[in-house]
Amino acid sequence: xxxxxxxxxxxxxxxxxxxPGKTAHSGPLDRLHRPLRDLRISVTDRCNFRCVYCMPKExxxxxxxxxxxxxxxxxEEIARVALIFQSLGAGxxxxxxxxxxxxxxxxxxIAQLAAIPGLDLTLTTNGSLLERKAEALKKAxxxxxxxxxxxxDDPTFKRMNDVDFxxxxxxxxxxxxAAAGLxxxxxxxxxxxxxxxxxxxxxxxxxxxxxxxxRFIEYMDVGHTNGWRMxxxxxxxxxxxxxxxxxxxxxxxxxxxGEVAQRWRYKDGGGEIGVIASVTQAFCRDxxxxxxxxxxxxxxxxxxxxGHDLRTLLRSGAPDGEIRDTVxxxxxxxxxxxxxxxxxxxxxxxxxxxxxxGG
Ligand code: SAM
Ligand code: SF4
Ligand code: SF4
Numbered sequence: 001x002x003x004x005x006x007x008x009x010x011x012x013x014x015x016x017x018x019x020p021g022k023t024a025h026s027g028p029l030d031r032l033h034r035p036l037r038d039l040r041i042s043v044t045d046r047c048n049f050r051c052v053y054c055m056p057k058e059x060x061x062x063x064x065x066x067x068x069x070x071x072x073x074x075x076e077e078i079a080r081v082a083l084i085f086q087s088l089g090a091g092x093x094x095x096x097x098x099x100x101x102x103x104x105x106x107x108x109x110i111a112q113l114a115a116i117p118g119l120d121l122t123l124t125t126n127g128s129l130l131e132r133k134a135e136a137l138k139k140a141x142x143x144x145x146x147x148x149x150x151x152x153d154d155p156t157f158k159r160m161n162d163v164d165f166x167x168x169x170x171x172x173x174x175x176x177x178a179a180a181g182l183x184x185x186x187x188x189x190x191x192x193x194x195x196x197x198x199x200x201x202x203x204x205x206x207x208x209x210x211x212x213x214x215r216f217i218e219y220m221d222v223g224h225t226n227g228w229r230m231x232x233x234x235x236x237x238x239x240x241x242x243x244x245x246x247x248x249x250x251x252x253x254x255x256x257x258g259e260v261a262q263r264w265r266y267k268d269g270g271g272e273i274g275v276i277a278s279v280t281q282a283f284c285r286d287x288x289x290x291x292x293x294x295x296x297x298x299x300x301x302x303x304x305x306x307g308h309d310l311r312t313l314l315r316s317g318a319p320d321g322e323i324r325d326t327v328x329x330x331x332x333x334x335x336x337x338x339x340x341x342x343x344x345x346x347x348x349x350x351x352x353x354x355x356x357x358g359g
Pocket of ligand 3 (some may be wrong): 057283284287288289300301302303336337338339340
């Protein structure tokens, strides 16, 4: 692999500290002095769910134009990009989508990425195909997994996934993941007022003492199709106090700087929960994430309105060093802090859909 030598008049760099699971590298800093640490890769823009807050049927119905095969990055292209990003300081990769497990032969990509020394690899899934795939994912080298589950009762869950998918199958997927050793399993619940906030306590009770880590996510104005309103957000504060009244909680220290979930521990030793207060307590100042869309566009913020085409460069025969310089230059110009400046007006902007950019 060629050595990364920053151009004299190029971006600002830092010597990145040695983090567990990460290799030390000089990497670019953005305009707000944030290093690049995490890469989220959307491996498909397709999904077998139509969650009302993410891919509403009115928009992602039968005639929606998903990407064609030739447009999406191959596993080899993704693995190459992963190495380049790692050399810039991004030692953590999350595979996402769309629903990553609907991408054919995903285990092959996992195996290629898991073979990269020092790379911290994880995946977010809706859990629908996990019961049959958990073992193969583990064998391919995946270490950890996050499963999304928005309710424990079928009527609510089916109303949210909008494809009549039952809770029991996702729970079976979570069990299979734990049995395969993809532990601790993290479980993400997006809370939307009027939709599933009555499910907060049942979810907390169910996963208390299970060894899994339940995390509550404030409903966000991603994309421009979910009709977001601030009134729909159940705040992290409300969630913690609701659970704490029944099962007392105490704050726990973050695992690392920039961790998006605030950790809370059950005082009775029943494990921990997390809350992701992306709306009410924005964490942009520590945001070290970049996203690669299914067709190879780079987005420096979840709420971006435009991306940077990397696929053309990847397919042009450009050497790794040129691609690295391009990514470093993009990162060094980054000023994103959408969640800190969100208003009801910005919520109406034509942002990129989350299922395409990768959640
Ligand atoms: N399909 C996979 C899944 O659902 O886990 C991965 C992709 S999904 C876009 C990634 C995460 O984003 C999920 O946990 C999902 O619940 C969350 N998400 C989607 N839309 C959201 C919204 N409007 N607000 C907050 N979280 C959202
Ligand atoms: Fe699919 Fe995940 Fe979006 Fe739901 S949140 S529609 S499962 S991509
Ligand atoms: Fe990062 Fe953008 Fe989210 Fe802020 S709004 S935390 S910059 S992805």
